Ligand SMILES: [Zn+2]
C-alpha cells in the first residue's frame with residue numbers, strides 16, 4: 179500500500195544546502211519545500227487547485243483545530259481530510275501539541291498528556307500522544323507528527339530538560355500508537371537553546387528511527403541569529419538520509435538561511451495570514467497595499483512578479499478592495515504571497531542544482547535587506 | 553468607434569418571451585440575460601475570469617458606490633472601470649438614483665438633483681442627471697442608465713405622478729449630457745402601480761428614442777403578483793426593437809415570469825448576497841448549508857448541478873467552512889448561485905429557441921414551488 183521514501187539528490191559543497199525528493203503515496207515533494215498552511219481544512223481563500231497551481235506539492239493542516247471543528251467524527255465519515263477538503267496531494271498534520279501548549283492557563287500538562295479547554299467554547303479535552311496519533315490517523319495525513327513538548331523562549335535549563343525527556347517518552351508512545359495505512363510519523367527534536375540538550379534530544383529521537391525529523395522549539399520568539407545558531411548545531415545531529423523539517427518557519431530570509439543549514443521542509447502561516455491585512459511579500463521587502471500612498475498607484479505589487487495578481491491588478495485596485503472590505507483583495511494577496519514564497523523555494527532548488535546556492539543567497543538577502551524595514 | 557445593436561432573433565407565439573442578441577463594442581450579450589452585480593468594482597469573491605466562465609456576458613456596477621469609493625478621480629486615472637477591475641466584457645452602470653433615494657433622511661430632492669450625505673462618512677454630495685452621466689462617463693460603462701426618480705411602494709398617485717414627470721425631465725437632461733465614446737444610455741419607465749402613469753411614462757420616455765429601456769420602480773417591496781401585472785402592461789408600451797431591462801430582479805421564478813412578459817435583461821444581488829450567509833439557490837428551492845442538519849451530509853448542494861462547487865465539495869464541508877468563517881465557503885456558494893442563475897437564463901434561452909418556453913416554465917415553477925418554503 180503506502181510507501182514513503184526520501185532521496186538525497188545533491189549536496190552543496192559550501193553549505194549544508196541539499197536537494198532531494200520525497201515520494202509519498204499521494205505524490206512527490208521536491209525539497210527544499212514550503213508547505214502552505216490550511217489550518218481549518220482550507221488554505222485561506224483558495225481552492226486546492228489554486229494551491230497546487232501555485233506550486234505547492236504538500237500542505238500542512240492543524241490537528242488541534244480540526245479535532246475541535248468539525249471534529250474527527252465528521253472527517254472520519256467524509257473518508258479522511260483529503261476527501262473532506264478535496265486536496266489530492268500529500269498532507270502533513272502537526273500533532274496539536276504546539277497549539278495546546280499555547281493555550282496558557284487553559285491547559286494542564288501531566289506526563290500522561292495535556293488537559294485543556296477549547297478556545298472555541300471552553301469545553302474540556304485531553305490529548306495524549308495516543309490521542310494525537312488517533313486523531314491524525316482519522317485525518318489520514320501522509321505525514322503525522324509525534325506529540326512533543328515545545329519549551330517556550332526564554333526557558334530555564336531545567337524546563338528545557340524536562341521538555342526533552344518528556345518529548346522522548348511521548349515520541350516512543352507516538353510511534354507505538356496505530357497510524358493510518360501509508361501514514362508515516364516524523365520525530366521532533368527539542369532542547370531549546372542548550373546545545374547539550376539538543377544533542378541529547380537528537381540522540382534519543384533518532385534512536386527511535388523515524389522516517390523524518392523536525393527541529394522543534396525554534397521560531398518561538400528567539401532572535402533569528404539564535405535560531406540560526408541552534409539550527410546549525412542541530413541538523414548535523416540528524417541522519418542525512420531522512421528529510422528535516424523546520425517547524426513554523428517560512429519568511430524568505432529564513433528559507434535561505436534554513437536551507438543553508440540543511441533543512442528540507444518548511445511551513446509558515448505568515449504568507450497567507452498577512453494577506454488578510456493587505457500586506458504583500460516581495461523580493462524587496464513588504465508592500466502594505468492598504469497604505470494611502472498606493473491610492474493612485476497603477477503599477478502591480480511587484481513588477482518582477484509573474485503571479486496572476488501582478489499580471490492583472492494594480493496596487494490602486496487592490497487598495498480599493500481592502501478599503502471596501504472586498505474578499506477578492508484578500509484572495510489576490512494570498513495568491514501573490516504564496517506565489518512569492520513558493521517561488522523563492524523553486525529559486526533555491528534551482529540554485530542548489532546549479533551549484534550557486536551560496537552566491538545566490540547573498541544576492542537575495544542583500545536585495546531583501548536593502549529595502550526591508552521590518 | 554462604438555456600436556450598439558439589438559437584434560431580435562425570435563418571439564414566442566404563446567407569450568411575450570423573446571430571444572435576442574445585443575452587440576456592444578466589448579462583446580455580445582445573448583438575451584434574455586442575467587447580469588451579476590459587482591457593486592464595488594468586484595463581483596464579490598470572484599475574479600473576472602470566473603464570472604465570465606460561469607457564463608456572464610455583462611455585469612452591473614453601481615455608480616453611487618464607485619463615486620464614493622474609490623472615487624471618479626482614481627477610476628479616471630486607471631483608464632475607466634474595465635481596466636480598473638480587469639473585466640473585459642460589457643458593463644452596465646446604474647445611475648446612482650436608486651441608492652441615493654434609499655438613503656432616506658440623508659437626502660433631499662429638488663428638481664435640479666439630489667443632495668445627500670455619504671453612508672460611509674457623512675460627507676455632503678450632490679448628484680444631478682448631468683453629474684450622474686459625468687460619473688458614468690468616467691466609469692466608461694457600455695450601458696449607462698438615465699438618472700430617474702424611483703417612487704417607493706406603496707405610494708400615492710400624486711407621488712407617483714411627480715416621479716414620472718421628474719423622470720422624464722431628467723431623462724432629457726441625461727440624454728443631452730456628454731457620454732463616454734461608444735457608451736449608450738437606457739431610459740427608465742416609472743409610474744408605480746398606476747397603469748395610466750406607466751403609459752404616460754412609457755410614452756414620454758420612448759419619445760426620447762433611447763437604444764434600450766428599463767422598467768423601473770418594481771421589485772421595491774410590492775407583492776410579486778402586482779409586479780407581474782404592472783410589468784405585463786408596461787412592456788407592450790416599449791418598442792419591440794429595443795432591449796428591455798427589468799431592474800433589480802433575478803430570482804429564478806422572476807426570471808421566467810419576467811421573460812414571459814417580454815423582458816431581456818435582469819440584475820439582482822441576491823445570488824451573490826445570500827452566498828455570504830451560506831444559502832444556496834437550487835431548482836428545488838433554497839438550501840441553507842449553514843444548518844446543523846448538513847453537518848454530516850456528504851452529498852453536494854444539488855446533485856443535478858454541474859458547477860465546480862457541486863462537483864467537488866459536500867454540504868458537510870461547506871457547512872464547516874461557514875462555521876469556521878472561512879472565506880472559501882462564501883466563494884464556493886457564490887460560484888454555485890451564479891452558475892445556477894446563469895444556468896436558468898441559458899435554459900430559458902434554449903426553451904425559447906426550441907418553442908417550448910411556456911411548458912418548460914410551468915415545469916420549472918412547479919418543481920421550484922413544490923419544495924420552496926420561502
Ligand atoms: Zn505577484
Ligand SMILES: [Zn+2]
Pocket residue numbers: 853854857858859860861862863888891
Ligand atoms: Zn452547484
